[in-house]
Amino acid sequence: xxxxxKTVTATRLVKDALEKVxxxxxxxxxxxxxxxxxxxxxxxxxxxxxRGEKVGRLxxxxxxxxxxxxxKGYPTTASAHILEEFxxxxxxxxxxxxxxxxxxxIGLTNCDAFAHGSSTENSYFGVTLNSCDRERVAGGSSGxxxxxxxxxxxxxxxxxxxxxxxxxxxxxxxxxxxxxTYGCISRYGVVAMASSLDCIGFFxxxxxxxxxxxxxxxxxxxxxxxxxxxxxxxxxxxxxxxANIATNGELLASEPRNDGRERSGLQKHLSRIGVIKDFDxxxxxxxxxxxxxxxxxxxxxxxxxIVELEMxxxxxxxxxxxxxxxAEVTSNLSRYDGVRYGFRSHxxxxxxxxxxxxxxxxxxxxxxxxxxxxxxxxxxxxxxAYFLKAAKARTLIxxxxxxxxxxxxxxxxxxxxxxxxxxxxxxxxPVAMYLEDLMSVSLNLAxxxxxxIPAGTSKNGLSLGLQIVGPRRSDKTxxxxxxxxx
Ligand code: GLN
Numbered sequence: 219x220x221x222x223x224k225t226v227t228a229t230r231l232v233k234d235a236l237e238k239v240x241x242x243x244x245x246x247x248x249x250x251x252x253x254x255x256x257x258x259x260x261x262x263x264x265x266x267x268x269r270g271e272k273v274g275r276l277x278x279x280x281x282x283x284x285x286x287x288x289x290k291g292y293p294t295t296a297s298a299h300i301l302e303e304f305x306x307x308x309x310x311x312x313x314x315x316x317x318x319x320x321x322x323x324i325g326l327t328n329c330d331a332f333a334h335g336s337s338t339e340n341s342y343f344g345v346t347l348n349s350c351d352r353e354r355v356a357g358g359s360s361g362x363x364x365x366x367x368x369x370x371x372x373x374x375x376x377x378x379x380x381x382x383x384x385x386x387x388x389x390x391x392x393x394x395x396x397x398x399t400y401g402c403i404s405r406y407g408v409v410a411m412a413s414s415l416d417c418i419g420f421f422x423x424x425x426x427x428x429x430x431x432x433x434x435x436x437x438x439x440x441x442x443x444x445x446x447x448x449x450x451x452x453x454x455x456x457x458x459x460x461a462n463i464a465t466n467g468e469l470l471a472s473e474p475r476n477d478g479r480e481r482s483g484l485q486k487h488l489s490r491i492g493v494i495k496d497f498d499x500x501x502x503x504x505x506x507x508x509x510x511x512x513x514x515x516x517x518x519x520x521x522x523x524i525v526e527l528e529m530x531x532x533x534x535x536x537x538x539x540x541x542x543x544x545a546e547v548t549s550n551l552s553r554y555d556g557v558r559y560g561f562r563s564h565x566x567x568x569x570x571x572x573x574x575x576x577x578x579x580x581x582x583x584x585x586x587x588x589x590x591x592x593x594x595x596x597x598x599x600x601x602x603a604y605f606l607k608a609a610k611a612r613t614l615i616x617x618x619x620x621x622x623x624x625x626x627x628x629x630x631x632x633x634x635x636x637x638x639x640x641x642x643x644x645x646x647x648p649v650a651m652y653l654e655d656l657m658s659v660s661l662n663l664a665x666x667x668x669x670x671i672p673a674g675t676s677k678n679g680l681s682l683g684l685q686i687v688g689p690r691r692s693d694k695t696x697x698x699x700x701x702x703x704x
Pocket of ligand 1: 655
């Protein structure tokens with residue numbers, strides 16, 4: 219708005235962002251910076267505005283993309299050595315849609331290599347520091363994207379979420395992070411991790427920004443056959459009701475309830491919020507559990523009913539995820555062989571050593587671990603015992619969410635069992651690191667949307683986050699509902 223009104227120029231905004239990049243350099247947020255390109259695009263937008271031309275809805279807004287998004291001419295590495303010399307030949311559909319609205323991309327952000335991890339400690343480019351405490355991890359895998367928004371370097375960033383990679387770093391840094399319904403945003407042009415779980419989403423400072431980005435980025439794409447027909451604006455009756463609220467808010471907001479209390483427009487259609495009984499135990503940090511209780515009290519004071527849910531199948535989610543995800547990773551990473559993309563080892567004597575040496579040097583230990591596990595669970599003799607069992611557990615989890623959403627409109631849960639942990643604390647213990655994902659992976663297995671919301675700070679100054687989980691295609695209503703929890 220300010221841009222269109224000429225109270226600030228796109229060039230000024232981009233220069234500010236670039237200055238902040240320099241100021242926060244030791245946080246290790248970026249893997250690539252496109253200073254010249256960003257300033258050039260900003261000048262073009264300023265020029266168009268001064269000529270009185272129409273500009274896009276994101277005109278002049280600086281943003282950054284996670285380093286697993288392809289942007290033509292950018293060195294997309296997915297923060298992995300094996301992709302280091304790879305120049306993207308195309309631009310991801312999601313990024314293109316943002317550029318078409320005149321947003322200005324300033325660079326690519328750090329993440330765990332190939333998005334495998336929960337801390338950015340698996341990045342070839344080193345760890346990203348937490349925005350509240352520099353001795354702690356940013357979270358992951360999209361840690362750079364989360365810190366870029368938390369430290370106000372850019373207005374928003376893109377991320378990918380296969381098992382929590384947007385929601386967990388958002389909660390570690392006190393911002394909003396959204397993983398939409400599977401298939402809502404095109405995955406075309408994004409380095410694949412586990413194709414049946416991967417979702418594209420965003421980090422923002424407000425639900426309103428998230429809503430705008432979702433309305434721009436979502437929709438069917440002929441280049442990604444798993445994308446759903448556009449539902450973001452008119453997905454279901456709840457959404458269209460909500461659209462009415464936006465235009466007719468006052469009327470609905472002042473309608474009296476039977477008990478005489480005021481009832482907001484949103485509550486007329488959303489009344490029950492679920493909490494998962496099985497997550498209320500000592501595995502979860504007390505301060506996070508208290509933050510959840512406080513938000514439940516807030517909802518009750520607004521007239522919502524809190525429903526306790528038993529979801530016993532969720533206890534299989536982590537195990538099922540760490541079978542299905544590596545199985546798909548194995549398949550997706552098999553294309554990196556030193557022939558077709560990026561880095562190639564120099565110490566090769568024949569084709570076979572070219573493959574093995576390139577992979578040995580190019581992949582991080584965590585990437586290799588997942589390739590090994592994936593091959594194991596898919597191998598004959600073990601397929602039935604592992605992969606097939608995990609696929610069955612996934613079905614149970616999908617059904618359990620469906621049943622839960624018959625009893626409530628949304629579910630409120632922790633995102634991870636603890637706030638940001640210390641750098642180095644879990645990196646040598648893969649199982650401890652995997653346990654970080656205890657409460658985030660079931661959403662990806664079920665394909666349902668989840669939004670991380672800020673929920674205060676811990677006694678030692680760390681950000682606390684919670685997530686709102688909704689039924690498939692409830693994305694817009696869910697984002698709007700989050701305003702009730704501010
Ligand atoms: N932390 C999870 C993992 O390492 C999720 C990663 C992601 O969502 N990309 O698999």
